[in-house]
Amino acid sequence: MRVTFQELFDLCRKVLDSCGLPDGCREDCAELITWSECVGYGGMKVLCEDIDRLKAREIHQIDYRDVTEELIEVEGAGFPDYVLAKISLDLVESQISYRPQTVHGVIRSSRPTTLLCYEAVRIAKRGKGGLVHWKEGGESWWAFAFPGDAHPIVMSGEAVHDSLPACHHITEESYDYILQATTERKDLKKAVNSILDNETFDRLISYEEHEHVWNESRREGALVDKGQWKILSEEAKNVLVESSERSRLFGTGDQAR
Incomplete structure (x- = not known):
């Protein structure tokens, strides 16, 4: 079946609302999952698999510390990578606002997937150069994006690391994935x-490969799995009134008393 970007985004957002993610976080995560589904990375499948894991955790379980001005470590408490990437980026952005530099966010206790590559674009949307690094299936992966980019450039290979400027070199031995804003x-x-x-x-x-698939999905509708759509739709039914400023004003939504 084919669905529009907006239909898919709205469904993912409701599912994340049902799973207890706070406002803002669920918006960014829904955007990432929707993009990844539209370009063929299987965002819906990942979200279906993560529903129980999301419900079993609370945001306050995530721990972080500023190691240096250039390094932030995040202990993810088992949250999915796309949730931790959103939180880590906010921390990195806060750190980099004090002075021009390259800040590394090192994330542990998570499960990295290819969905992470879109986080480079989110960094770029904030006016920075974005880099995300993770390992999957025994391969070392890298994603890059710059202001104005709608999609990342994604590549694999250990040699990529040695070709980067020294400020982007990775010295940490233990991590699940790393994001950098510069x-x-x-x-x-x-x-x-x-x-x-x-x-x-x-x-x-x-970039061109992502752009081609993305444009086709926007033009024809994203081709999604009916079974996965059904699972997510059933979960979304748990959100009787989607949280919004208006719903909170009238005593409904996730802040109702």
């Missing part, structure tokens, strides 16, 4: 272009 966009952009020109990667999913 005000030094030109240096990172130059390095990414060099990696592409010299083909210093193992596998590449280009």
Whole structure:
């Protein structure tokens, strides 16, 4: 079956509301999941698998600490990667606002998936150069995005790391994934272009590939699995009145008393 971006986004947002995610967090997570489904990364399948895990946890269980001005560590308490990425980015953004620099967010106690690559775009939307790194299936993966980019460039390969500026080198030995935001966009952009020109990667999913699939999904509707849609629709029924400023004003929604 095919659905529009808005239909898919609204459904994901309601499911995340039902699972107890706070306002703002569920919006960003729904955007990430919807994008990943539209470009073929299977966001709906991931969300279906995560429903019970989300319900069993509360945001306050997530712990973090500022190790240095350039490094923040986040202990994820088993939350899905897309939830922790949203929270980690807010922490990194807060840190980088004090002075121009490259800030690393190191996330542990999570399960990284390819959905993470969209987080580079979310970093770019805040005017920074975005980098996300994770390992999946024994491969080292990287996603990059810059202001104005609607999609990331995604590549795999250990050699990618050695081609990056020193401020982006990863020294941590234990992590599930890492996101970086930098005000030094030109240096990172130059390095990414060099990696592409010299083909210093193992596998590449280009901006253009994402754009082609995305445009097709927006034009024809995203092709989704009926069984997964049914699971998410049943979960969404638990949200009798979706939380909003208006619903809270009238005593309904998740802040009702």
